[in-house]
Amino acid sequence: MDASPTVAEAIAAEIVRAGVARVFGFPGGGGNLDLMDAFGAAGVEFVLARSEGSAALMGCAHAELTGRPAVVVVGSGPGLASVVNGVANAHLDRVPLVVISDRQTDAEAATTGHQLLDQRALLAPVTKWGTTLQSAGAASSMRRALGVASAYPRGPVHLDLPRATAGEPARPGPEPELQPGAVTADLDAIATGLGAAERPLLLIGLEAARGVDQRDVVELVRRLRCPVLTTYKAKGVVPESDGAWAGILSGGELERPLLERADALLGVGLDPVELLTKPWPYEAPFYALREAGLGDEYFAPAASAAGALGELAAQLWRALPERTTGTWTRAEIERCRDGVLPALDIRADHLNAGAVVDIVRRHAPDAIVAVDAGAHMLPVTTTWRVERPGRFLISNGLATMGFAVPAAIAAAALDRDAVVVAFTGDGGLAYNLAELETARRLGVRVVVVVFNDSSLSLIRIKLQATGRPGTSLDLAETDFSALARGFGCEGEIARTPQELSDAMARALAREHSTVLDARLSGLEYGPLLKVIRG
Numbered sequence: 001m002d003a004s005p006t007v008a009e010a011i012a013a014e015i016v017r018a019g020v021a022r023v024f025g026f027p028g029g030g031g032n033l034d035l036m037d038a039f040g041a042a043g044v045e046f047v048l049a050r051s052e053g054s055a056a057l058m059g060c061a062h063a064e065l066t067g068r069p070a071v072v073v074v075g076s077g078p079g080l081a082s083v084v085n086g087v088a089n090a091h092l093d094r095v096p097l098v099v100i101s102d103r104q105t106d107a108e109a110a111t112t113g114h115q116l117l118d119q120r121a122l123l124a125p126v127t128k129w130g131t132t133l134q135s136a137g138a139a140s141s142m143r144r145a146l147g148v149a150s151a152y153p154r155g156p157v158h159l160d161l162p163r164a165t166a167g168e169p170a171r172p173g174p175e176p177e178l179q180p181g182a183v184t185a186d187l188d189a190i191a192t193g194l195g196a197a198e199r200p201l202l203l204i205g206l207e208a209a210r211g212v213d214q215r216d217v218v219e220l221v222r223r224l225r226c227p228v229l230t231t232y233k234a235k236g237v238v239p240e241s242d243g244a245w246a247g248i249l250s251g252g253e254l255e256r257p258l259l260e261r262a263d264a265l266l267g268v269g270l271d272p273v274e275l276l277t278k279p280w281p282y283e284a285p286f287y288a289l290r291e292a293g294l295g296d297e298y299f300a301p302a303a304s305a306a307g308a309l310g311e312l313a314a315q316l317w318r319a320l321p322e323r324t325t326g327t328w329t330r331a332e333i334e335r336c337r338d339g340v341l342p343a344l345d346i347r348a349d350h351l352n353a354g355a356v357v358d359i360v361r362r363h364a365p366d367a368i369v370a371v372d373a374g375a376h377m378l379p380v381t382t383t384w385r386v387e388r389p390g391r392f393l394i395s396n397g398l399a400t401m402g403f404a405v406p407a408a409i410a411a412a413a414l415d416r417d418a419v420v421v422a423f424t425g426d427g428g429l430a431y432n433l434a435e436l437e438t439a440r441r442l443g444v445r446v447v448v449v450v451f452n453d454s455s456l457s458l459i460r461i462k463l464q465a466t467g468r469p470g471t472s473l474d475l476a477e478t479d480f481s482a483l484a485r486g487f488g489c490e491g492e493i494a495r496t497p498q499e500l501s502d503a504m505a506r507a508l509a510r511e512h513s514t515v516l517d518a519r520l521s522g523l524e525y526g527p528l529l530k531v532i533r534g
Contacts, residue, residue: 003169007138007161008034010170011100012042014142019068022047022413024055026082028075030102031166035073047413047442050434052079054406056086057432060095061370061393061407065414067210069096069149076102076163077115080122085400090156091126092273092397093233094206096149097156098142099123103132105162123158130158135165137173144176152292152306153271187312189303190266190287191319197264198327200226201284203249206233206396207269207291209389211309217268218242219317224266225326227333229255231274232371232394236386243330247337248382251275253534258336259284269309272298273397276533289313340382343531344524352524353379353451355497360421360449361385363504367419367447368411369393372404372428375458375525376451378532380423402431405448409435412444419508422448426478427456429515433480436487439513447507448515450480453522461526484515491515 005013008031015023022045027036039046049055052074059070074083080101090097103119104112120130129148133141145157194200202221217237221228221244228238229249238245249255249270259265265286272280272295280286280298288295288304289312296304305312344354357379360367370393371380377394386392393411395403408422429450439446460473481491490510494500500518507514 005170006034006038006167007133007135007170008038008166009041010139011035011142012038012044014139014146015039015044015071016042018146020071021045022062023071023073024049024058024062024410025073026050026052026055026075026079027073028079028102030076030163031161032073032075032102034166035100035161046073048438049406050438051432052083053086053402054432054435054438056083056097056099057089057403057406058410059097060086060090060093061410062414063095063097064210064393065390065411069098069146071098071100073100074102076104076119077117080117080119084123084126087123087156087158088126089395089398089400089403093395094154094271094397095156096154098145098149098159099127099156100159100161103160103162105164119160120158126156127158128155130160132160132162133165135168136171138165138170140173140175147176185305185307185312186303187305187316187319190289190305190316193285193287193302194224194264194266195321199262200224200264200266201259201262202226202228203265203267203270204228204230204234204237205267205270205274206231207271207309208237208313209234209269211269211291212237212313213310214238214388216310216313216317220266220268220313220320223317223320223323225323225328227258227328227336229258231270232381232392232396233274234269235381235392236389239387240385241387243333245337246333249275250532251278252532254339254382254532255336258332261332267299268313271295289316340528340531343528344379344383351494351496351500351518351520353520353522353528354383354524356449356451356500356518356520357383359497359500360504363501363508364419364421364447366391367421368408368415370404370407370411370420370422372422372424373399373401374425374428374451375461375522375529376423376425378525378528382532401425401428404428405432405435405446408446408448409439409442409444412439412446413442416444420446422446424448424450425457426450426452426454426475426480429480433483434487436484436489436513436515440488444513445511446513447504448484448513450515450517451520451522452478452480452517453520454478455522457522457525458529461529480515480517489513489515491517493517493519495519
């Protein structure tokens with residue numbers, strides 16, 4: 001008679017059952033080691049990151065690209081504390097993430113204070129649910145964790161695993177009872193309101209990036225004969241070569257003229273966490289399709305429907321009457337979409353942020369792109385064109401620095417034939433520079449483009465706007481190309497558009513990763529920020 005599986009083996013079996021083939025982590029010993037053995041035996045790849053936070057950010061990108069929950073394994077004490085940033089990113093970007101942390105046994109905790117934290121309490125504010133695993137019911141708790149993480153609104157959960165428990169025989173426990181998400185539908189009222197509008201406007205948010213067929217969104221646009229704004233995380237839900245795509249919705253000033261001219265707004269998967277922190281200023285009636293009923297207090301919708309977003313979108317376009325005319329003009333759409341270009345001031349005699357994006361896009365127009373937080377994200381998000389979902393990764397709700405490189409590595413590991421580009425700043429790359437070794441070890445190719453102006457530019461602009469003097473936000477010049485070579489990648493410095501173009505061509509010809517250290521002044525960021533955000 002076969003022996004009962006251990007708790008670690010039972011957890012691995014549930015991960016396989018959920019269709020998860022890759023786990024990320026930075027182990028700390030204890031029960032983590034039992035889990036790693038169990039993952040290997042079950043055929044689950046364990047990806048060793050260089051920090052817990054990077055592992056969680058890799059997991060976030062992996063989950064967004066696969067549509068399945070991601071699993072991250074970390075140690076106790078400092079391991080758990082270091083993963084908080086990545087878990088907070090999953091919380092605010094609505095990403096299904098399961099964190100399994102090592103911890104002392106109760107007997108150990110009673111006799112020592114070494115690395116002893118209330119780990120459940122530490123992650124509680126940024127997780128949907130958490131529990132301490134026991135040998136009884138470990139498998140059912142893992143099933144519940146995967147289910148809760150994937151339920152609307154998606155988000156992270158936390159399992160604390162006492163180190164002795166991981167190797168104990170798993171025993172049956174009560175089966176989880178998952179509460180189905182609330183489903184409300186007022187599609188008739190939404191269709192009636194939109195059908196009566198002369199200038200409807202479609203606003204696409206993060207939920208649509210993973211839950212809606214692009215064809216259904218395009219059909220909504222056709223039925224409404226309206227322009228479309230997408231949030232950063234929804235780039236590609238509508239092909240950005242489509243003449244109806246009017247640009248980015250961020251809560252800033254660039255899109256305001258279009259929104260003020262609309263007489264009805266339809267939000268599809270739009271979450272208020274995606275917008276700048278200010279009240280919703282528009283008076284046109286707002287209609288909402290959402291996975292979960294979040295944001296009602298923010299948008300105050302005239303009518304809403306919550307549930308499976310793809311089904312709701314398909315039902316809505318079928319309920320809408322065919323329009324024969326529309327009152328939006330091509331000029332209105334183009335002004336919103338292209339209004340940022342003059343501020344970029346792309347010139348051929350020196351390298352600036354707009355030129356960097358333009359050059360990289362000419363060499364790799366269909367690349368999967370991961371974008372870090374910082375001033376450089378302004379030209380990237382507004383001018384990089386995306387034609388389908390899953391090609392643009394960004395931390396938007398948390399907007400954390402250090403996101404781009406781990407996310408790009410996760411994307412490259414999923415699709416080794418794709419061109420993957422990480423756009424980051426000199427401040428952001430310093431967060432997770434060691435992950436270049438991870439890329440080399442995994443044998444994946446990522447092109448890391450560093451907007452290197454030796455400053456925390458976005459914060460410097462905000463400092464200058466207050467009238468405070470000082471240059472404390474400037475950094476010493478760093479040669480990221482040399483650091484890249486130290487981690488087993490290639491690195492090149494570019495100071496002119498031609499140098500960057502040549503370096504980009506060489507990077508794409510290599511089989512391993514390259515850091516392109518683009519040297520620029522950053523003086524264009526201030527005017528660009530004013531155009532986009534006001």
